[in-house]
Amino acid sequence: MFSKSCEYAIKAMIFVAQKSDNETRIGVKEIAKGTDAPEHFIAKIMQDLSRRKLIHSVKGPNGGFYMDKQDLMSSIADVVRAIDGDKIYSDCVLGLKACSEKNPCPVHHEYKEVKKNLIKMIEKNTIGEFKEKLDSGKYFLKNN
């Protein structure tokens, strides 16, 4: 569905949202631990997210990543687009390059409905909302 990078990106966004409440910055090491991601790998992803303006970063001592009110309003879809591009929106389930509305593969129209659902779900939910879910204690990000 999403690439590994993208999975990490989503997890990291939610993690930072949850931890960076009072202007606190979160370092790469902590993010890596909190999301069960390899440190160097997540570092790269954080840089991507920062470059794409989905998250703020501060260099130097006491630096790290944090999210402001605006950042919290990013949707999962924003993160997916930043990392995976719009593959999700355009790709054919059977991997056919020529598949389109005008030249549909046999499953095209069936899949369109599924895709519509998927997109609605990732567009609708904001990172801030997921942060609140985590805060409630009923949801988890850890791998074990």
Add this chain to the structure above:
Amino acid sequence: MFSKSCEYAIKAMIFVAQKSDNETRIGVKEIAKGTDAPEHFIAKIMQDLSRRKLIHSVKGPNGGFYMDKQDLMSSIADVVRAIDGDKIYSDCVLGLKACSEKNPCPVHHEYKEVKKNLIKMIEKNTIGEFKEKLDSGKYFLKNN
């Protein structure tokens, strides 16, 4: 979404369904051409499908693959399970191994609905139905 192998498998099933009308057997080469797949690779996939009883095969001269009435009733889901296992049914969108109904990740419940849709779609449609779509001339399998 699906693995490359699985994409080929679905295409191959639909292709053979369409071509093997009158007890005609379809050879690996023809399947490879018809689905834009590497010959040796699709050969292996066909063997998997045959072993899983989703398709019939005949060795020797004038041999090849074909589908009977029963085979035409296989769903896309049957093919997916044969090749990719039940990853689609069980995997977490965020790749969390521990994610479950009791220990949900923040997007678990949202995604569940999308997944339900996807599964309904691949369970509902049979290979035979896709064959008919192709026969109508309004749908295509080719890559260009």
Add this chain to the structure above:
DNA sequence: AATAGAGATGTTTTCAAAATCCTGTGAATA
């Protein structure tokens, strides 16, 4: 100005999926 913490960036290594290769086995036909 020096230092040290922390992100940014580029390169290399690792590993699993994908693709290829090669040999084996069964069936049909002459």
Add this chain to the structure above:
DNA sequence: TATTCACAGGATTTTGAAAACATCTCTATT
């Protein structure tokens, strides 16, 4: 019964994403 056609299936190579590594740059603090 010998030969050839075509699937079966193991072994091997290739490829590309993921992970690890090393280096550079920036900024706060003293």
